[in-house]
Amino acid sequence: MNRIFDRYEIDYVEIIAPMVKPLVYWHVHALGFTLIACSDIESGRPCFSSYLLKSGKINLLLTSAYPMSKVVSDESVRSFIAHNYCGVKRIALKVDSVKDVFAESVSKGAFPVLFPTETEDTNGSIVQAAIRLYDDREIVFCNRSRYGGIFQPGYNACIQHTNGGQEYLSFIDHIAAELRINECNYWSDYLTRAIGTEVVQSIRPGAENKTGMILNINQSFDRNLTLVMAEPDSYRNPSKVQKNIDAFGPGIHHLAFSTDDLVSAAKIFKTKGVEFVNFPSSYYNLLRNSGEFHHLEAIDIDVLEENGIIVDKEGDTFLLQKFIKPISDRPFFLYEIVQRVNGYNGFALKNINVLKKAEEMEIANA
Numbered sequence: 001m002n003r004i005f006d007r008y009e010i011d012y013v014e015i016i017a018p019m020v021k022p023l024v025y026w027h028v029h030a031l032g033f034t035l036i037a038c039s040d041i042e043s044g045r046p047c048f049s050s051y052l053l054k055s056g057k058i059n060l061l062l063t064s065a066y067p068m069s070k071v072v073s074d075e076s077v078r079s080f081i082a083h084n085y086c087g088v089k090r091i092a093l094k095v096d097s098v099k100d101v102f103a104e105s106v107s108k109g110a111f112p113v114l115f116p117t118e119t120e121d122t123n124g125s126i127v128q129a130a131i132r133l134y135d136d137r138e139i140v141f142c143n144r145s146r147y148g149g150i151f152q153p154g155y156n157a158c159i160q161h162t163n164g165g166q167e168y169l170s171f172i173d174h175i176a177a178e179l180r181i182n183e184c185n186y187w188s189d190y191l192t193r194a195i196g197t198e199v200v201q202s203i204r205p206g207a208e209n210k211t212g213m214i215l216n217i218n219q220s221f222d223r224n225l226t227l228v229m230a231e232p233d234s235y236r237n238p239s240k241v242q243k244n245i246d247a248f249g250p251g252i253h254h255l256a257f258s259t260d261d262l263v264s265a266a267k268i269f270k271t272k273g274v275e276f277v278n279f280p281s282s283y284y285n286l287l288r289n290s291g292e293f294h295h296l297e298a299i300d301i302d303v304l305e306e307n308g309i310i311v312d313k314e315g316d317t318f319l320l321q322k323f324i325k326p327i328s329d330r331p332f333f334l335y336e337i338v339q340r341v342n343g344y345n346g347f348a349l350k351n352i353n354v355l356k357k358a359e360e361m362e363i364a365n366a
């Protein structure tokens, strides 16, 4: 095993989007995040806004750049918005020595984007370096242990939360990308060399696979980092992934957040006006008819249907999933919420086929 890290920990995930201020409001008031820090024109950065949001162990950085008459704004942010509108740009991993990890990663094949760079203010300093991920995304190696300020140089504290600070989302379960044909293995191999993750599960083309896609689940040995990749299984057959790539290009498609109680979280988020992806009633009928859930008190199919939750079962363990509709006007990048019950550690590969079958039944009945 390629042990570049002793332990994996996501420090923060940076989402770039146009006009992030209302998006910050939505994260705080609808999803229960707390606004921790911000960097903007008042903190001396013209044309640039960045907000750090926190829920449980999740640190989300929402960043934007905008034009001003006499100052040129951050080109990397503007160009990301021009190409992707809204999505994940950076996945930052906590490391002890940015220099050592970056050097080892690059020596094993990672594409460098940012050489180790120290930034400082009166509160101390941080060191960051970055390598390429997918087309224009990045994995950042980050050490903030010598920084006594709120987040990074250039950020000021600005605490804001709602519901008395009650949090519903606890950590990032996985980060999923939709990629071009033949890219899943390419990027899986790249990550194995660059950061030491390994493919722990995959779904390949075959009679059993009705999903129209190939999936690789890449995971760190301690399971603290999971990167899911999907690609179309053929250029001959139409597939949802290919449709998305044709319309939006490849890239990070969703962030999955973990919760301890998905039914309660779904109910609360609904009262806040959060919009969810719906699933057809034929899906729930397939679950009822399968008989797999009859003897289980923990799973009530009616409650799942009422709350638009889908379920995958492996032995006595379950994965409950719910999808929030895309977070921006561009219908590509979205959030998933998951609850793993009794230690379920799969990725709903069986359930994807059930959903596909339900979809076909809906089309047949239409």
Ligand SMILES: [Fe+2]
Pocket: 174, 176, 228, 254, 256, 336
């Ligand atoms: Fe997912």
